[in-house]
Amino acid sequence: MDFDFTPYFQKYEALVAKSDEAFEHVKQAYAECVKCEEKCADCCHALFDLTLIEALYMNHKFNARIKGSQKADLLEKANRADRHIHKIKRQAYKDLQAGKSEDEILAGLARERVQCPLLNEAELCDLYDNRPLTCRFYGIPTAIGGQGHTCGKSDFKEGEPYPTVNLDVINNQLQQLSAELIRDLKSRYVKLADMLVPLSMALITLYDEDFLGIGEEKTEAPPAGKKRKRRTL
Numbered sequence: 692m693d694f695d696f697t698p699y700f701q702k703y704e705a706l707v708a709k710s711d712e713a714f715e716h717v718k719q720a721y722a723e724c725v726k727c728e729e730k731c732a733d734c735c736h737a738l739f740d741l742t743l744i745e746a747l748y749m750n751h752k753f754n755a756r757i758k759g760s761q762k763a764d765l766l767e768k769a770n771r772a773d774r775h776i777h778k779i780k781r782q783a784y785k786d787l788q789a790g791k792s793e794d795e796i797l798a799g800l801a802r803e804r805v806q807c808p809l810l811n812e813a814e815l816c817d818l819y820d821n822r823p824l825t826c827r828f829y830g831i832p833t834a835i836g837g838q839g840h841t842c843g844k845s846d847f848k849e850g851e852p853y854p855t856v857n858l859d860v861i862n863n864q865l866q867q868l869s870a871e872l873i874r875d876l877k878s879r880y881v882k883l884a885d886m887l888v889p890l891s892m893a894l895i896t897l898y899d900e901d902f903l904g905i906g907e908e909k910t911e912a913p914p915a916g917k918k919r920k921r922r923t924l
Contacts, residue, residue, distance in 0.1 A: 734829035
């Protein structure tokens with residue numbers, strides 16, 4: 692693909708650096724409450740989505756760093772996780788259509804446990820240095836949609852005031868960066884900037900010119916029954 696993603700990835704990495712600083716600030720101030728340690732994989736079973744820029748970044752790092760049989764194994768794990776997540780979200784949609792409240796559905800999704808495909812048998816992340824922002828904030832108080840959250844293994848007490856990361860602000864910054872990228876790509880699909888996908892899907896997706904809507908649109912329809920290939924950047 693004749694497009695340099697580097698400037699956009701650098702902007703994302705600058706946001707990562709600020710996020711790590713925020714985590715360390717809280718960890719130092721409340722060391723007795725933050726229980727994050729090596730091989731603690733509670734956050735590796737949480738259900739969350741990535742914005743376009745983060746999905747592209749994770750896909751790029753995955754393909755640059757993971758090779759051979761390890762890559763094949765991780766892609767298979769990602770496929771299994773993605774099918775599981777699809778079933779969970781499909782049921783959530785059915786529940787919404789049946790009249791279940793959105794708050795109740797979101798609470799149920801927060802309780803779902805799906806193992807991240809990057810979690811290896813040693814209970815370590817195969818792309819730890821490039822892990823998403825959600826993973827980096829797990830373990831300290833966060834808020835999204837006005838609702839506070841923290842890791843169940845931490846010792847932060849409910850009702851007490853703590854420095855809290857507003858994930859709505861973070862997600863807005865990621866969405867703006869995604870929109871900037873789509874604009875500069877001159878993509879036909881401006882709504883891609885609003886796309887949210889699980890990490891599993893980000894790993895198996897081929898982010899090529901066709902997917903990103905670059906260049907002239909193909910008029911020839913794909914053969915009936917033809918499956919989309921695994922998508923990787």
